[in-house]
Amino acid sequence: MWILIGLAILVAGFVVRLNPLMVVVAAAVATGLAAGHAPAAVVAELGKAFNDNRLLSIVWLVLPVIGVLERGGLQEQARRLITGVKAATAGRLLLAYFLFRQAMGALGLTSVGGQAQMVRPLIAPMAEEAAAGGHGAALPEPLRRLVRAHAAAVDNVAIFFSEDIFIAFGSVLLIKAFLDGSGHPAAPLEISVWAIPTALAALAVHGARLMLLDRRLKREAVKSAGTGA
Amino acid sequence: MIGLGFVYALAGAMFAAIALLSALDRANPRRFGNAAFWGLMATSLLAGDAIGAFANGLLVIGLGLLAGLGMVGRGQPSGPGPEERARSAEKFGNRLFLPALVVPAVAILGSLVLKNVMFEGHPLIDPKQITLVSLALGALAALAVAMPMLRPPLLAPLQEGRRLMDTVGWAALLPQALAALGAVFALAGVGDLVGRLIGEVIPLDSRLTVVAAYTVGMAAFTALMGNAFAAFPVMTSAIGLPLIVGRFGGNPAVMGAIGMLSGFCGTLTTPMAANFNLVPVALLELPDRWAVIRAQIPTALVLLAINTTLMYLLAFRP
Numbered sequence: 344m345w346i347l348i349g350l351a352i353l354v355a356g357f358v359v360r361l362n363p364l365m366v367v368v369a370a371a372v373a374t375g376l377a378a379g380h381a382p383a384a385v386v387a388e389l390g391k392a393f394n395d396n397r398l399l400s401i402v403w404l405v406l407p408v409i410g411v412l413e414r415g416g417l418q419e420q421a422r423r424l425i426t427g428v429k430a431a432t433a434g435r436l437l438l439a440y441f442l443f444r445q446a447m448g449a450l451g452l453t454s455v456g457g458q459a460q461m462v463r464p465l466i467a468p469m470a471e472e473a474a475a476g477g478h479g480a481a482l483p484e485p486l487r488r489l490v491r492a493h494a495a496a497v498d499n500v501a502i503f504f505s506e507d508i509f510i511a512f513g514s515v516l517l518i519k520a521f522l523d524g525s526g527h528p529a530a531p532l533e534i535s536v537w538a539i540p541t542a543l544a545a546l547a548v549h550g551a552r553l554m555l556l557d558r559r560l561k562r563e564a565v566k567s568a569g570t571g572a
Numbered sequence: 573m574i575g576l577g578f579v580y581a582l583a584g585a586m587f588a589a590i591a592l593l594s595a596l597d598r599a600n601p602r603r604f605g606n607a608a609f610w611g612l613m614a615t616s617l618l619a620g621d622a623i624g625a626f627a628n629g630l631l632v633i634g635l636g637l638l639a640g641l642g643m644v645g646r647g648q649p650s651g652p653g654p655e656e657r658a659r660s661a662e663k664f665g666n667r668l669f670l671p672a673l674v675v676p677a678v679a680i681l682g683s684l685v686l687k688n689v690m691f692e693g694h695p696l697i698d699p700k701q702i703t704l705v706s707l708a709l710g711a712l713a714a715l716a717v718a719m720p721m722l723r724p725p726l727l728a729p730l731q732e733g734r735r736l737m738d739t740v741g742w743a744a745l746l747p748q749a750l751a752a753l754g755a756v757f758a759l760a761g762v763g764d765l766v767g768r769l770i771g772e773v774i775p776l777d778s779r780l781t782v783v784a785a786y787t788v789g790m791a792a793f794t795a796l797m798g799n800a801f802a803a804f805p806v807m808t809s810a811i812g813l814p815l816i817v818g819r820f821g822g823n824p825a826v827m828g829a830i831g832m833l834s835g836f837c838g839t840l841t842t843p844m845a846a847n848f849n850l851v852p853v854a855l856l857e858l859p860d861r862w863a864v865i866r867a868q869i870p871t872a873l874v875l876l877a878i879n880t881t882l883m884y885l886l887a888f889r890p
Contacts, residue, residue: 346760349753350806357797357844364742365640367749367802368632371756378760383626390628392755394620398576398704399748400613401583403737405675405707408714410732412668414651415722416661420668423661450676452669454736458852467856488858489867495852496840496867503836504875507829510679511707513747517801518828520751525758525813527824531703532683537829537886544878549871 349374396520402511409454421447421455425465433474433490434557438550440466440494441501445542448505451512458498467494474560486563493556497549504545507538575698579708584617590734593727594647602645606738609635609644613745632749639742646738649731664721671718675710682706747801754805763809770810779820780884786811787880790831791838791872798844800835807831822887830883837879840872841865 349370356366368389375385409417425443430436440461447455454460467490474490475482482490506512510531515538522529587610594600595607612635620628638644652660661668683703689696697705715729737744757763767776770789776782786807793803812831816822839845842865849865858864 344765346762346765349757349760349762350766353753353802353806354797357799357802362636362640362642362742363799363802364745364749365636367746367753368636371749371753372633374753374756374760374762380760386629386633387625388629388756388759389632389752390630391625392752393632393748394616394625394628395755396748396751397580397617397620399751400617400745401579401704401708403733403740403744404579404583404586404711405714406736407586407729407733408671408675408711408718410736411715411718411722411724411729412671413736414657414724414728414732415664415668415718416657416659417668417672419654419658419661420665424666450673452672458848458855462852463855488860488863491856492858492863492867495856495864496871498852499840499848499864500868500871503839504833507833509676510703511675514801514804514832515829517747517751517804518825518832520748521754521805521808522824522828524751524755525809527813527817528700529825529828532680533825534829537826538833540882540886541830541833541875541879544882545871545875548874548878552871 345377346374348377392524395524399513399516399520402513402516405451405511409452413454417455418460422461422465425461426469428469430473431476432557433470433493433560434553434555436470436473437466437493437497437556438553441497441546441549441553444498444501445505445546448502449508449542451506451509453502453506453512456498456502458495462494462498466498467491470494483563483567486560489556490560493553497553500545500549504538504542508535508542510535573694573698574696574705576701576704579701579704580617580620582708582712584614584619586730586733587611587614587617587737589730590614590737593649593730593734594738597647597649600645600647602643603647605638605643606645606647609638609742610737612638632752635742635745636749639745644742646741647734649735651728651732651735660722667721671714671721674714674717675707678710678713679703679707682709746799750801750805754809757805757809762806763814766806766810767814776811776815779816779822779888782811782815782820783822783884783887784880786816786827786831787834787876787883790835791841791876794835794838795842795844798839798842798846800832800839803835803838804828804832807835816883816887820888822883823889826883826887830879830886834876834879834883837872837876840868 352370371389428439444456470490591607591611597603683706789807794800816827817824
């Protein structure tokens with residue numbers, strides 16, 4: 344039973360917000376000790392496992408070129424593209440951003456987009472404006488908040504269910520390293536293709552919900568127009 | 573034969589340069605912490621096979637301590653300001669996306685084409701690692717396209733790489749550390765024990781219950797810890813490998829890919845994933861802390877059901 348102490352450390356450490364890297368190292372050491380291995384053997388076990396999994400850290404080889412492109416205005420160009428989108432409703436605008444973010448994620452450009460870079464300065468205000476356009480008046484506060492929350496949600500959902508299509512995303516290599524280490528070797532492409540069905544499902548499900556959001560916004564607009572509010 | 577050794581040497585050289593540039597960055601009050609952290613990383617990549625398991629273990633503990641004690645800061649290399657970047661964006665337009673497209677294009681083409689290239693009777697590139705070697709070549713090819721196009725200073729790739737590495741910080745090592753943790757769990761027999769314990773509560777005697785226990789377990793464990801990468805080694809060594817793959821003969825690649833995505837469904841529902849779910853609440857000045865999570869929960873639940881169905885249908889195809 345004591346070997347479960349690593350799980351307990353992992354959960355407790357994450358819940359109380361200690362540095363996750365330190366928590367993971369501590370959980371590994373504690374688990375090895377609890378299994379009755381000698382301290383020096385535990386350190387060696389951890390070291391060998393870390394060394395065997397170095398392929399996970401080669402994803403960072405792409406950062407220099409991404410950095411050079413950002414220096415050349417990659418983020419600014421993405422913003423220009425998005426502001427050029429003409430959408431009649433908030434739901435359709437968010438759907439267009441969803442597609443853009445998924446396409447970028449599948450190509451490994453996870454940093455094009457994001458809550459601070461895109462949602463707060465661009466997507467949220469543009470969605471609000473589109474929603475108010477249907478109203479012909481200022482958007483009531485609860486609806487304004489709803490649209491903003493949906494703008495943030497689109498960014499998260501679209502990137503979670505597209506980044507795994509790129510073969511060099513960390514989770515694809517984590518899966519590969521884990522399977523290799525347990526005697527079931529798999530190529531990165533074999534893993535990443537299985538992210539495609541869920542990516543399409545995410546587009547369908549979240550897209551449908553955005554269309555429902557449009558209907559709700561329209562309904563509320565009619566209601567507030569009817570009462571003259 | 574070109575194999576992972578080449579890729580590790582390239583990445584190691586990059587981290588060594590980042591460590592050196594960090595040490596020289598007087599503007600960063602924690603510059604020696606950064607230099608030590610990225611320097612240990614470079615040592616692991618360049619010399620990991622030579623220094624032995626025990627020294628590698630000490631290296632990991634050193635990385636954990638540097639991160640845990642807050643000794644790693646964030647360097648801010650100087651670069652063009654927002655106006656200059658906007659002008660550059662106007663000048664180059666969508667051509668800026670081109671070098672970024674080179675990376676996956678070379679990685680995928682290389683995997684398909686370079687497989688059959690022979691050199692003096694041997695394959696030129698290790699066939700087992702062809703995708704990762706092609707990825708490294710893709711990163712180099714992209715730089716070869718971007719540099720003449722944008723004409724930044726020669727050191728810009730390394731300085732910009734350092735800026736982005738410092739932004740990611742210790743989190744850059746989390747996937748590798750978690751994969752190592754999974755291996756340590758396996759040596760200690762954690763998976764077998766958890767699998768047995770779960771088996772006493774839920775009857776794990778059909779493909780559907782095993783798949784559902786794995787996908788829902790991934791989502792729940794991720795929601796608890798706020799991190800799917802951390803849940804993956806635990807749930808996969810407990811249920812995924814011994815039951816879905818071992819007992820029922822499921823395809824490990826399908827299990828792993830869809831299992832991870834089930835974890836992401838959990839990420840959408842939890843305040844523990846603060847970066848995704850709480851930071852935007854603050855950024856967008858929403859009074860309700862749960863506003864973003866509430867907008868995500870219906871999608872997360874439907875996608876968890878879809879993932880479970882997909883794994884059930886796809887993992888056991890003959």
